[in-house]
Amino acid sequence: MARLKASWAAGTRTPRTRRACAALRAVWSREVGWFVAIGVVSTGGQALLYWVLRLWWPPAVANLLSLLVLTVLNTEANRRLTFRHAATKPTRAHLGAGGLFLLGYLLTSGAVLWFTHRHPDASPAAETAVLAATSLAVTVVRFVVLRLAVFRGPEGRRG
Template identity: 40%
Template sequence: MAVLDIPQRGATPVPGLTDAYSYGTEAIAYGTEAVATGTEAVRTAGVRWTAQLGDWLRSDHALAQLIRFALVGGLSNVGYLLLFLAFYGEGPQLANLTGSIVSTAIANELHRRLTFHAAGRVRWHTAQIEGGGLALAGLAITSGGLAILTNTAPGLGGFAEAAAVLAITAAVGTFRFLTLRLWVF
């Protein structure tokens, strides 16, 4: 093994090292200890930053609530899909109804407890009635928007219709978030 040209122990240390050795492998080992120490400092700072981010995400700031709202919505969509697939053998309408009712009820409860921290202020049945009503209104708006689009532009195509439904759904989701935040919870 080749010996690196590193000053002898006790000589002027290599920049970045507090001491130096004469053999290359020892210098590398010593250098990795310094890197490990630096990594520990970065990890500690990262843990501190992550804790602060976690505290902020649990806060009642509107943006933190919006992030939690989107996460709960995403999880409820996954739940809807799983229920839809589980009940599809009984027919698509029953599968859609079951998936919609169960996933909306779970989402309303998660919004009450996690998104808006309203478990102490809003009772379960109030959240289900008002949140469920908003979900039905959103379903009616998206269905109506799709029907209007289909009648006014029949040859639009699946991709354009899906994009329109996504835009309508985003608008309805924004309205639902604001209504839940300002009125229900």
């Protein structure tokens, strides 16, 4: 991998490094595709669950429960489909996703609470839209952290 980066930076790509770069782009493209598909389904599921839970509980509680359920499902789907070639054990994957869950919860709850403070008469549908938009931003950060730290491929391992 270091040789690939050095040849890329030096602009001296050989046919071998060009093939390696193409293979790397293909892997990232496949991973991004699966991550987006799973993310769309997860965001929709979380929004629907939040909307239902919002009938009984305040925004922070509804968000916590919906995010918790969907984070577990999302992490397992990403482990099996998106990052299926990584040698990450389920326990490590779910523990790694736990920190991201906390970040996601704090950011999405903060956004919803801020929105309900600014618009106290807003409908649960409007709150859900804010939740979905914030979840999208959190998802981008989540992919990068999962790919680079939790589900590192063989090229990301040392020794």
